[in-house]
Amino acid sequence: MAPGKSSGPGLTTAAPRANFWKPCAILLDGCRGPILGGKALGVQPQSEANSYLFMYNYTHAESSIGFSLEFPFGQASEEEGFGICHRVDYANHTTVPTDMRRIEVRFPREGFSRSVEPVISDALRSRFPGTKKHLSLVEVSLRDPTLTKVHGFGMPFKGPGHPFEELLNHQGGFIAGKHTLLEFLRQDRFWIIVAAPSGILESIWDARKLPPPFAYPYGNIHNWDEGRYAKMLEAEGHQFLPTWNYHDDNAHLTVMTQSQVQDFMWLDGAVGKIASQKSSAYFVEYAQGNTSKYFVVMALSKTFKNNFEHALCHLAKGAFKLDLYDNWEDEAASGQWDAEIVDPQGIDALNAHHLAEHEMVLLVRRPLRTQAAQGPEFEVITFQSRPAANLALNDKGYKRKVNAICLFQPGEQPTNPIGGSRDEVDFKMSLHRDLVRGTGFYDALLGNVPSGPSLEALGNLGRSLPVINLLGTDKDRIKALMQEALPQDRVRFQTYLSERPIGLGIIGAGVGSTTALAVGTIGMSATDRMSEGRNDETRVRYKHDVRGYKIEDEASAFLHLLRSPDDGDKAAPSSFLSGQSEWKIHLSAAYWLLVLLRSPNPKVRPLHRDESVALHEMRSRIEHDEQLHRLRAVASQGIDWVEYEQGLMVSKDRLDSLGDVVRIADIVCTTPSLKAHGITVNETACMSRPDLYCVWGNTLLPCLIAGDDKQLPPTVLYSHNRFGLHARISPLLWFKAMGWPIYRLGLSR
Incomplete structure (x- = not known):
């Protein structure tokens, strides 16, 4: 990575040492075995995979030593609905498109030995006709191969006809007809041909010369505690360069919490001085x-x-x-x-x-x-x-975000405990932690693999990423939804939404992005309720769509509309301190409760016979509840507000029906409830990752986001915030940097 710049007075960034990076090829089963990678070395028959030996010397992140493999995507993968992937442009702290999927194998610095010798055999050298450079043979021996870290493992890949497609996506298939990918990664010995003189490799490619193990100086306790924060921040240091992945959960929690805490503590200190x-x-x-x-x-x-x-x-x-x-x-x-x-x-x-x-x-x-x-x-x-x-x-806002970040601590309780056994929920939570760390899914997918070094039975172990269909299976409904997409995009868009690894979809910038997000939102909405209890199996019912606001705002607005039915959006609560609420009547919980109470208010419509079954059932319960008799009367204008006030009234804090309206919704356009089935978020280029965590929870709900990376990044308040550069990495930029497939609209390509 290129050195960063100071982001405020008194802050400097520590310059990392030079990294080492050379083309290489991996010999399988010794010097005479098949070759993996080596495209730059002219491996015959022509290899499609690039491979590099590396040594990353960082002072702001975990340093590492190992090798990488790069596999090409299919040339038509984007046109076929897979999406386009990106890689990090370290010089400019942004992303650029890539046509390769990269996997990095990082050896444990204390757990391996290596020997280096020049390649002098003509027979061996003749296998690499694409280079005239000195070649060296590096032999790596591992004491415990389970300590090897693999970045990029399990990431989505598409290359129709490519020999590695099945291997990379499902851990099926074989390398050189013999090794599964897991067997290859878990072996305890590697033979690597490197395009570099043996003397240079002996001198430079040495784990003993890596910088000391890196850890942020903020411990491993991250819950909200202003007293602890104050002690942590007494000593200032340089600003940390941005990193595009985190080597463990504690690094991720540290960066995300401290990026928020340091802004808050600065504001808190400013108030005291003022x-x-x-x-x-x-x-x-x-x-x-x-x-x-x-x-x-x-x-x-x-x-x-x-x-x-x-x-x-x-x-x-x-x-x-x-x-x-x-x-x-x-x-x-x-x-x-x-x-x-x-x-x-x-x-x-x-x-x-x-x-x-x-x-x-x-x-x-x-x-x-x-x-x-x-x-x-x-x-x-x-x-x-x-x-x-x-x-x-x-x-409250900062504390809420810190609490949401801490939900990614291993062992935390699930925020949305739905969908399968606890083992399945735990698996989703593990996948979610891997996702927000940005390192691929090696830890989660291999969570059930034996820890010993033996390769026996590894071929059938390991899981693959679950693929979620965000559109459902109703063909007529899908066809109707796709009419909202541009004609040239319909097949591609349907494929993209129907085959989302872990249920994560990302829509890029362009004309029609908001419509595309809306189509995805409708597709993601729950469909089970539509068929529950209905006698006419051919009837198509409307989705129950709720624009959710704070429940206290809904209650205030509802009571206001009972007093002054014509006020509409003017019923939004306000105060001098907090200002006008963003509440709007259309499709709010208050709106739907007025519908159920048969209000003649011109701002709401009657309940249609083809509305959600759950809405009709809720109306029936309300109309048979004697305790709600007077509320029904004032809402339907059988009595006026003056008469209502003279008798028994339903208090603001007892308006339970407002919460029920939200709980039975098919689509809730707000922060999801504890029983949410998925979320959609727009403008994710200018929001912070902790803000997304507040909405998403920690159980990997299906998630469809959109954004334009030309928008201003998330705001950082404090110029001395040591994690200010991290805080400016939005969810959109983060997922692009890790190589997640992005859907590009036809007019923006």
């Missing part, structure tokens, strides 16, 4: 006669602005608290008002105020008289800026 300073300010009338809101012009010192401008940009995007003091010397605030930063441009009330560059304008709200502790009668003199409310929201 809280130690006070500034003078004066009030400006918000509107004539309005005594509940004011503009405040606050004077910031040049030092304050230089030190905290970056932090304030993040802390003050929403509302915060403004602490008010009677005197400069006071330690306790006399009042605490809601406030937010506003742009003074275009505000008529400020036209007569010639604002200086160092001044900031706030919009503040006087507390209600019932909020006496916040100082509703306070007359401002000086104040301290302290965005505590916004920070509290950030705290």
Whole structure:
């Protein structure tokens, strides 16, 4: 990898030592046996596989020594619906298309010996006519071949007619008619012909000259603990270069949690420093006669602005608290008002105020008289800026992401314990951990293989990646869905969605990507419920589609619509601190509950006879529940809200039916419930990997994502974040870098 650059003052990146990389070929069964790889050496008959001896000397990741094999994809694999794969462009920290699937065999640094000698036999040299360079024979002996690590094992491969297709995809087939891939990888001796002088190999290709074993200096405990984080971050160091795979689960957990924690701790520290300073300010009338809101012009010192401008940009995007003091010397605030930063441009009330560059304008709200502790009668003199409310929201967001990351610790409980026995769930969780580490699936697929060095019976062991059909098997339904794709893409798109290894599909940028994602979403929706309990087996029913929001927002909006049926989207709850909710009535849980309650609200439609069976069953339960009699009456406008208030009402926290609406859904366009069957996520080029983990869980739910890597990457707040470069690697970029097949739309190819 190329050395990285400093991402902030005081940070440097440690330059790695030079790597070693030479063309080679692997001799099977000794010097006279068949040859694997060696395309660059002119192996006859012409080999299709490249192979290289390597030694990676890293100071920011695990160093390794071993060899790699590269197998070509079929020339028409993308046209046939497999997708296109990419590899890492280390110089530019991005990805480029590749036509090869790469497997790296990494020897244990303490567990092997090697001997090197020049190739002097004319008979042996004649087997490699494609090079005039010096050739050397390297013999590697392993004490325990099960300690060998294999990166790229089990990754999807397509090469119709290629002799290695079955070998790479299903661990079937044989190398040179004799060895399975697993037998080859688990052998305890390798003979390797290398295009390099023996003296150079003796001097350089030596495990004793690798950098010391690498580990991030943050231990192996990653759960949310601000006290522990503070101690960890006392000593600053250089910024870690980005890595495109993690050598073990602890490295993955460290990078993902610390990338979030270090941003949060910086914000937390900035708040403490901001809280130690006070500034003078004066009030400006918000509107004539309005005594509940004011503009405040606050004077910031040049030092304050230089030190905290970056932090304030993040802390003050929403509302915060403004602490008010009677005197400069006071330690306790006399009042605490809601406030937010506003742009003074275009505000008529400020036209007569010639604002200086160092001044900031706030919009503040006087507390209600019932909020006496916040100082509703306070007359401002000086104040301290302290965005505590916004920070509290950030705290919850960062903690949520750290908790989601920690779910990938081995031994954690499954987030979605559905689909088969616990052994199958554990297998999916193991595959998911391998996936987010980016090293292929060697650990998960060989989890049931004996640990001893014996090769006996290995030929029939090892598992393959499960292949998921995201479209189901209803041919008429699939045909209808494919009509939404471009004509030239239909066959290819159907194949791609029907043959997804581990259920993971990725749609690239281009015109129609949102439609393609929607088609995949409908295809992934549960179909079992459609046939449960219906008498007419030929009837096709509508999908029950719910746009999910926070359940407390749904409850507030539902009650608002009972009071004011015509408000529609205006029923979205809001507060001065958190702002307007993103809630919309269409297809929300509140929408569906109004449908079930026979509301004549023009914003909702009647329940169609061909709606989901589950919806009809839920309506029947509601209509036979005597405790919901008055709720049915006000929703159907048999009584008005005034009359409803005079009797027994259903409280906001007892609106269980809103949750039921979500639980019976075929498609939930939001963070999935604990019984979700799959997820779809758009714009994954600009979201963080921990954000995806929050939605996905740890049991490898079928997942279809889309994004455009030309979008801005995930935001990193703290320029001193040691994992800032890691944090900018989005889910889309991560999966592309590991070589996952990407579906490209016809117009973007």
